[in-house]
Every structure is written in structure tokens, then in C-alpha cells.
């Protein structure tokens with residue numbers, strides 16, 4: 001009873017380090033702030049326009065656009081979203097202290113996966129539409145891109161994620177843990193990433209315990225499913241580059257080109 005409420009005694013014993021409750025709280029605050037400051041669209045704002053969908057003739061208008069034009073437009077939006085994901089990474093405690101090589105390794109591997117997670121926030125699973133240029137768009141609006149299979153895999157993933165109904169806290173932790181993945185090959189200081197990952201894991205589990213949400217861990221989509229979508233994205237990009245050698249690729253933003261060469 002003497003020790004009750006003393007954060008130093010309420011710490012969790014781990015192989016190499018002790019994490020106090022105070023440290024867990026700070027970490028939670030950090031991860032959640034990093035997410036909310038970089039998530040572009042607040043959940044409550046998206047909620048307000050959730051039912052504003054493009055009309056049939058607007059959809060038709062998008063479908064008439066040339067393939068390279070639609071690609072350029074989508075790639076531009078994706079790049080802006082990834083810029084925010086880079087910003088998210090930079091705000092996570094410890095990320096900027098990794099060496100620059102490892103920062104790039106993690107972002108190259110994780111940026112698209114994080115975008116897929118964020119996509120589920122902007123998805124209306126009741127009518128299968130996704131937020132795009134101010135309104136909600138159905139799958140066939142993107143027809144002229146020539147990758148319906150990819151986009152429908154993305155929509156399916158959104159469905160699975162929506163079913164879990166992640167809170168912004170959970171989304172923040174899940175994103176941070178996917179990004180700080182110590183198993184990425186080519187990391188030079190694996191142990192540093194490992195130690196950040198362990199702390200996140202403890203903090204995430206602690207949050208889930210307190211909110212009685214441990215059951216979501218079994219419901220989150222398999223990592224392989226995210227990876228396979230990223231793979232297909234790369235393949236589609238390759239096909240597109242072959243169709244429009246030179247010029248279209250050069251008009252893509254440098255950040256996108258750097259991450260997806």
C-alpha cells in the first residue's frame with residue numbers, strides 16, 4: 001500500500017529497460033499528437049461530408065479524362081498525403097535520432113502502408129466511397145487509371161479496417177508501430193529501432209487494457225495484406241511508366257519518385 005500510486009514502482013520490467021508509467025504517458029501523448037497534427041483531415045470534419053458524393057455526371061467527367069492526366073492528379077494527392085506521413089515520422093520521439101539511412105529505409109518501406117491505414121479514415125463503408133478532391137468518390141470514378149484491381153483491393157482493406165472501428169489513439173499507435181519496424185532489412189542500427197518499437201508496444205497494450213480494447217489485436221488486417229497492396233501499387237506504377245516513357249514520370253513529384261523508384 002505504501003507504494004500505491006508511485007509511478008516508479010508501477011513500472012514494467014523489460015529485458016533491458018524499465019519503462020515508468022510517466023514515460024508511457026509521455027509516449028502516448030507524443031504518438032497521438034504526432035498523428036493528429038499530421039492527419040490532414042479531422043475525423044469530425046470528414047464525418048460532416050460523409051454523404052456528399054460525386055454525381056453520376058461528375059463521375060463520368062472523371063472517367064473521360066486521359067489516363068496520364070488522372071495518374072498525375074492522383075499521384076499529386078498521394079504525395080501530399082505522404083508528405084504528412086513523413087512529418088508524422090519526424091514528430092515521433094526517437095525517429096530523428098536514428099541515422100539518416102535508417103530514417104529513409106523505414107519511410108520507404110512504411111509510407112505507403114501508413115497511407116493505406118489513413119485511407120480507412122476517409123472511407124465510407126456504407127456506400128463504398130472514398131474522399132477525393134472534396135467529395136466522396138466511388139471506385140469507378142478512377143476507371144481511367146487502369147488499375148481497378150488495385151483500387152478494389154484498397155477498398156476491401158478499408159472495409160476490414162472500418163470493421164475494427166479504430167479510435168484516433170489506436171490509429172496513431174498502429175501507424176507508429178508499422179513505421180518503426182525493427183525487422184526491416186538494411187537497417188544499420190536495428191537495436192535503436194527495436195527499443196523504440198518495444199516501448200510503443202508496451203504503451204499500446206497499456207492503452208488497450210485501460211480501454212478494454214485488447215480484442216482488436218486479433219482483428220487488425222494481416223501485415224501481408226498491406227504489403228501485397230504496396231507491391232501491386234509498385235507494379236502498376238511500372239506498367240504506367242512503360243506506357244508513358246519519360247515525360248509523365250518526370251512530372252511526378254520528386255518525393256513520390258524517390259519513394260517508389
Ligand code: CLR
Pocket residue numbers: 039040041074075077078081115118119122130131132142145147150151154233236
Ligand atoms: C487518404 C487519406 C489521406 C488523404 C488522402 C489523399 C489522397 C487520396 C487518399 C486519401 C485515398 C486514396 C486516393 C488518394 C488519391 C487517389 C487515391 C483517393 C484520402 C485513389 C484510391 C486512386 C489510387 C490510384 C493509384 C494508386 C494509382 O489523409
